[in-house]
Amino acid sequence: MISPDERFRRVYAANFEAMLAYATRRVEQPEDASDIVAETFLVAWRRSTDLPPDDEITLWLYGVARRVLANHHRGGARRERLGERLRHRLSGLISADPGNEVAQRLAVRDALARLGDVDREVLTLTVWEGLQPREVAEVLRLSAGTVRTRLSRARARLRELVGDDPPDAGHVLDVLTATAPEEGR
Template sequence: MSSEDRFRRIYADNFEALLAYASRRVEQPDDAADVVAETFLVAWRRSAHLPCDDEIRLWLYGVARRVLANHHRSVNRRERLGERLRQCLTAVYPPDPGSEVPQRLAVRAALRRLNDTDREMLLLTVWEGLPPREAAQVVGVSPAAARTRLSRARARLRELVGDDPDAPGHVLDVLAVPVPKEGR
């Protein structure tokens, strides 16, 4: 029997078993087919040195096992590379600020409808990041009055803009900056 005929017989006798073996160890059926093809490619290249017929299936499983290990390593490398590329793209291409324009306009319109002190308290605490105690000094009111005004200003702004997290005018989407806590 020629080496080509022997290889054809080995292929016919072992293809289904190797495909089942690979299918149980990969996520995509196409990957299993690639593993089997690579396994038989190795067998073809080493056809002059293949073990005897009694040991060939175990030898093919061993080759398939190493091919699978290489496959899993390459999948992991691709995932890590993809993650690094996504991080780079996020840094290079930040989100489109134009998508926030309608919400920003709604918030600015609502801020104009607040009285001067309430608007200034919100702007100082949210946009400037001042604690209410420091904003009180800027506005010229007591810290207790500042906290009260700030609470009322937030409530009025929520009424004017809305507080539905899924709605386009959600206050927290546009004005969400953590307000520093202060002791009493």
């Protein structure tokens, strides 16, 4: 009687090439085929004590490989849908020519640098991170009233430094001059 480990080694040696050929013909990237085969034999290893008889093992492995491939393809479809959603979302954030925004970005960076540390942090937490003044107050350990006052002053100072009328394009300026989300007092 041979041990389950020895039987697995024999099953692997006898079926590896067939499983690799099967997987290679069913995936787009050759490196994916090796992943499919590895996972197929991982299932066989985990179930080595209850593998089917020798005359049924190859067909059983094909069935396992088929299910592994199905999972692989479903995962690929999920990754593709996620990638498409991310591309769509990012396309709204990225302008066609980032060079158009360089002057605006530099002006905003310079203006932000000229604000006090706390005012700059209040402004960026509110506008860039989308936090409510009460949330900014919690982060900075200030009162909500103090945050509202500093936010109002920081916006006014930023408008002085950058100007009220942003040029045509300007993701950065539009974001920095956006109104804060409404909040109940």
